[in-house]
Amino acid sequence: MTPARWQHIQGLLNEALAIPAADRAQFVAVACRGNPDLQHEVDSLLAQASAASDFLSTTTMETAASIVRPHPSLVGR
Numbered sequence: 001m002t003p004a005r006w007q008h009i010q011g012l013l014n015e016a017l018a019i020p021a022a023d024r025a026q027f028v029a030v031a032c033r034g035n036p037d038l039q040h041e042v043d044s045l046l047a048q049a050s051a052a053s054d055f056l057s058t059t060t061m062e063t064a065a066s067i068v069r070p071h072p073s074l075v076g077r
Contacts, residue, residue: 012042017049 012031016024024046032039 009038009041009045012038013045013049016042016046021050 028042
């Protein structure tokens with residue numbers, strides 16, 4: 001990837017992150033019209049940013065609770 005292409009992708013990513021999540025897909029589709037590879041790159045980075053944001057917004061206890069389940073023999077005691 002060339003530095004110019006990365007700057008373009010990074011610029012689109014930053015613009016997309018600055019708008020409400022509900023409007024991002026349409027923004028990216030319009031901004032990348034005619035360039036599916038570019039759209040794929042930006043969409044991929046947006047998905048990663050969203051996953052990281054979701055992970056960082058949960059507390060340690062919420063994360064642990066989503067992983068650890070009580071043993072069936074202990075439920076209802």
